[in-house]
Amino acid sequence: MRMEHISKRFGDFYANKDVSLDVRKGEVHTLLGENGAGKSTLMNILIGLYQPTEGKIFLKGREVRIESPSQAVKLGIGMVHQHFMLVEAMTVFDNIVLGDKNHKGIFIDKEARKREILALSEKYGLDVQPDRLITEISVGEQQRVEILKALYHGAELLILDEPSAALTDIEVEGLFEIMNKLISEGKSIIFISHKMREVLRISDRITILRAGEVVTTVNRGEYDGQGLANLMIGRELSASQYEKKDSQAETVIELRGAEFNKESKHNGLNGVNLSVRKGEIVGIAGVDGNGQTQLAQLVTGVIRPDQGEVSLKNSKVAVFDPDNFIREGVTHVPEDRNLQGLIGDMTIADNLVLRTTDKAEFSSGGGLFLKKGRIRNYARQMAKKYDIRCTSVEQDVRSLSGGNQQKVILARELEAGPDLLVAAHPTRGLDIGATRFVHDEMIQARDSGVGILLISADFDEILEMSDRILVIFEGQIMGEYSGKNPPIEEISLAMTGK
Numbered sequence: 001m002r003m004e005h006i007s008k009r010f011g012d013f014y015a016n017k018d019v020s021l022d023v024r025k026g027e028v029h030t031l032l033g034e035n036g037a038g039k040s041t042l043m044n045i046l047i048g049l050y051q052p053t054e055g056k057i058f059l060k061g062r063e064v065r066i067e068s069p070s071q072a073v074k075l076g077i078g079m080v081h082q083h084f085m086l087v088e089a090m091t092v093f094d095n096i097v098l099g100d101k102n103h104k105g106i107f108i109d110k111e112a113r114k115r116e117i118l119a120l121s122e123k124y125g126l127d128v129q130p131d132r133l134i135t136e137i138s139v140g141e142q143q144r145v146e147i148l149k150a151l152y153h154g155a156e157l158l159i160l161d162e163p164s165a166a167l168t169d170i171e172v173e174g175l176f177e178i179m180n181k182l183i184s185e186g187k188s189i190i191f192i193s194h195k196m197r198e199v200l201r202i203s204d205r206i207t208i209l210r211a212g213e214v215v216t217t218v219n220r221g222e223y224d225g226q227g228l229a230n231l232m233i234g235r236e237l238s239a240s241q242y243e244k245k246d247s248q249a250e251t252v253i254e255l256r257g258a259e260f261n262k263e264s265k266h267n268g269l270n271g272v273n274l275s276v277r278k279g280e281i282v283g284i285a286g287v288d289g290n291g292q293t294q295l296a297q298l299v300t301g302v303i304r305p306d307q308g309e310v311s312l313k314n315s316k317v318a319v320f321d322p323d324n325f326i327r328e329g330v331t332h333v334p335e336d337r338n339l340q341g342l343i344g345d346m347t348i349a350d351n352l353v354l355r356t357t358d359k360a361e362f363s364s365g366g367g368l369f370l371k372k373g374r375i376r377n378y379a380r381q382m383a384k385k386y387d388i389r390c391t392s393v394e395q396d397v398r399s400l401s402g403g404n405q406q407k408v409i410l411a412r413e414l415e416a417g418p419d420l421l422v423a424a425h426p427t428r429g430l431d432i433g434a435t436r437f438v439h440d441e442m443i444q445a446r447d448s449g450v451g452i453l454l455i456s457a458d459f460d461e462i463l464e465m466s467d468r469i470l471v472i473f474e475g476q477i478m479g480e481y482s483g484k485n486p487p488i489e490e491i492s493l494a495m496t497g498k
């Protein structure tokens with residue numbers, strides 16, 4: 001595949017500018033770039049979702065026009081999108097055959113299809129359960145479904161847009177095995193990731209995009225992680241080191257013997273004791289799927305404990321209701337920013353004031369009449385303060401790149417002046433620069449007295465940020481450690497229940 005001089009303009013803004021890229025048969029070609037550098041846009045052009053403003057695409061030397069995703073599929077291109085596109089209310093099987101090439105009218109030979117899918121799944125080690133609904137399977141399995149779907153439809157060139165952002169380490173290993181198998185068969189892969197360690201391991205070549213333009217394409221081994229990062233952001237990023245604090249201030253939240261769905265190892269909590277003081281960051285270390293989701297829900301009032309107590313600022317919570325927690329000064333950066341953190345079809349400005357629309361500053365009549373001008377001005381200030389890269393604050397929040405969406409949430413939740421910030425995987429999918437930005441903001445919030453509960457599957461992030469570290473495994477707290485010189489080996493073992 002070869003792209004020549006591709007540009008894509010949205011209004012006056014170039015998301016891609018004069019991009020040339022070639023992908024060889026049997027290679028993993030990585031696209032590396034900051035949030036908003038134009039990676040997804042370029043791939044959406046290749047898959048026929050967008051038409052380029054300028055430029056040409058060649059497959060096996062022949063120029064092609066890709067006018068729709070179904071045409072891309074016919075040309076042997078498959079894509080696993082950054083935000084999955086599976087139909088949640090349908091089964092795995094139905095999702096895979098959706099848009100089937102052999103589909104005649106409403107009749108399909110279900111059994112034959114199923115055999116074909118199972119054969120593919122066996123061949124590539126893509127373990128899926130065909131009869132389950134999408135809502136019933138894990139993120140890792142959803143991704144296998146997406147890959148299987150692409151292969152079922154005959155993909156020779158597979159685009160993986162940040163496939164590892166939400167996977168556990170073990171799942172990433174599985175994904176890499178699948179990728180290696182595909183490559184050994186002569187298929188080609190375009191890989192997008194912000195995780196430098198992975199990029200260095202899996203890529204044959206790497207093309208670096210900055211602000212929509214190609215910086216350079218390099219071979220594996222030509223640069224180390226730091227070198228690539230510098231190319232990506234166009235300046236040197238020094239190593240960060242945050243001072244660890246030992247807060248003795250008042251407790252903002254305390255859990256005593258909290259239980260929820262305790263029989264479940266992956267989706268429950270069992271006898272959890274923990275507290276967060278003002279002015280400290282308490283990090284919850286653990287492999288994804290050990291009760292972290294339920295912990296975040298419990299401390300934001302989304303679920304109520306089956307047993308045990310939760311106290312906010314030393315008074316016992318009687319009513320478990322998110323509104324109540326918000327009134328008590330709890331804010332939340334949720335783990336799934338698209339589902340829980342933002343309303344995609346609303347503007348950046350409206351998303352920024354979601355929790356404050358009924359304030360006199362932004363509306364009259366108790367939220368009935370919005371003061372649009374005020375909201376827009378406020379949003380512009382926020383976009384500046386939090387470095388939200390957008391063309392206008394009236395843009396749908398959906399059209400922002402992943403990292404910039406996260407900054408919108410962070411701005412809204414921090415500007416609310418919380419006593420407790422619950423941050424679940426706050427830098428997932430964020431580039432190095434944006435990650436630094438989020439971390440700096442969190443440290444600043446801590447230093448101004450906010451208590452922060454940081455839940456993250458990224459161990460490096462936990463080590464870098466936490467004043468105290470708690471390890472969660474199968475819904476239980478396995479141990480507590482100081483964030484100053486923590487025993488890394490011991491914590492890693494605790495994370496696997498040892």
Ligand SMILES: Nc1ncnc2c1ncn2[C@@H]1O[C@H](COP(=O)(O)OP(=O)(O)OP(=O)(O)O)[C@@H](O)[C@H]1O
Pocket residue numbers: 010014015033034035036037038039040041042082389390391399400401402403404429
């Ligand atoms: N439909 C659209 N309308 C307006 N601007 C858009 C649209 N789609 C993308 N953009 C802008 O184009 C730029 C590139 O976005 P893109 O999603 O390609 O970035 P990315 O490199 O994939 O980033 P990330 O790593 O965060 O996923 C961003 O500034 C984004 O706001």
Ligand SMILES: [Mg+2]
Pocket residue numbers: 039040041082161401402
């Ligand atoms: Mg993207």
